[in-house]
Amino acid sequence: MSEQPQPQIISFPRLLDRAMRVLGMRDHSREELKRKLQQSVQRTAYMQQKTPETITEEQMEKVLDWCQENGWLNDERFTERFIQSRSRKGYGPQRIRMELTQKGIGRDAIDIAMEETNIDWAECAAQLAERKFGLPLPKEWKEKAKVQRFLQSKGFLSEDIQSIFRNIDG
Secondary structure: OOOOOOOOEOOHHHHHHHHHHHHHHOOOOHHHHHHHHHHHHHHHHHHHOOOOOEOOHHHHHHHHHHHHHOOOOOHHHHHHHHHHHHHHOOOOHHHHHHHHHHOOOOHHHHHHHHHHHOOOHHHHHHHHHHHHHOOOOOOOHHHHHHHHHHHHHOOOOHHHHHHHHHHHHO
């Protein structure tokens, strides 16, 4: 009978060091950081061909709480910056909401952050359509449908998309 090696529990300083390196690159949500730290331990073990170290739930929460208390981890700040960044890259509110949900941000926090951003989504949609299709925007149904599908795929709401065409049709 061969004895299985006992899994090693990762130390607080080592886990904190990993968290600081991850957060040093960009903001993360609490859930996203938790996932990345777990992946990091798995990846390191795989690369070194060793048994992965164990992260206890208590150890993980301790590190996440420390990061939060010291200002390294802030879901509100992350959400606000994420919305600004993704809107500048041409994504609409539906797509951004979905991505934030995947990153572990709650619906209420997303709603509050979206209200506070003061982004004119119709204007963003118009600018994106102009960059992609040029001016003047098409007036024929078939070409308009192409613009609409493109904007919907980027996560813009129907009313924002329709407002673009109301402004040029009027």
